[in-house]
Amino acid sequence: MDINKTEQIEAARALIIALESDDEQQAKQQLIILTQSQESELFHEVGKLTRELHESMSNFNVDSRLVDLTKNDMPNTRERLNYVITTTEDAAHKTLGFIDQTLPLASDLKQTAEKINQSWHRFRMKEMSADEFRSLSKEIEIYLPEVTRHSEQIHANLSEMMLAQGFQDLTGQVIRQVINLVEEVENNLVQLVKLASKHRDEEPKKDKQVDAIKAEGPQINAADNPNVMNDQDEVDDLLSSLGF
């Protein structure tokens, strides 16, 4: 029920008169008339909001990309970010491990060199007995091949540390994908906000064509996907099956 302004003023006047003349029943009746006018406005507003919400919801369903983003890409992104954590963690541990292996090799070389250097100095100052010199020669004989072995090992360890830095490329590719996704979600949300404020008929988007060889960066769940090669051996097998 809707009442206009004049009716509202009349009801208010009648309410005051009724109150002043202690007419309880009349006052109650006028109050009901006044509240009804407010309630009716409220219902009208709620109705409008419901309609807008309904329109937004149907548009939400129409924009399948947004649904797809929420259902598939978001959980996938969690996996991708976890992949970044694991990969960087592995690389850090690998590098630290090789540093742990390399430091004793370097200090071992240094200590023996210092010892031999002192003895050599004494020999040059002619402070060394023949027995001591024989023992020094023995030490040098052992030391020199050790320098070669240790240096080779240090070189190999440094190469491994260098290779471990490849994580930056792998995680970089994954993070780029996440940035693209965040941008897409942002654009879709902006669209959604626009739709919520103004109903628009949009042509349904065409399904994206699936490109089998589209670059995807590192495979996060390679083991779960039979179409993905897990390691170099599998790639080699596939290539040799192609007559490579």
Added chain:
Amino acid sequence: MKILVVDDFSTMRRIIKNLLRDLGFNNTVEADDGLTALPILQAGGIDFLVTDWNMPGMQGIDLLKAVRADENLSTIPVLMVTAETKREQIIVAAQAGVNGYVVKPFTAATLKEKIDKIFERIDAQ
């Protein structure tokens, strides 16, 4: 032997260059995607191409196709070093005429093995 290393990540270019140096290849040049690599290749003097697949601008697979389609470059050996490991991708790369396919993350030994194999085949021809 002059080698062109193409990867959009400078860290990976550095790693590959260092490994190549260990294998005795000291003469390397770099490019960060296919678009910057092509003019370097066309300028001449590149004997070997090592390329990533997933790069902005021009991707490695398109660079490989462009190299094979250019009569001055078509015989350059191409080694792909990439994280792309889908069956279709490897088949397409093989069909496009890639000479070797190394999967990231890789080891120094794998890189050496694939490069050695490529040169063995070239020498046998």
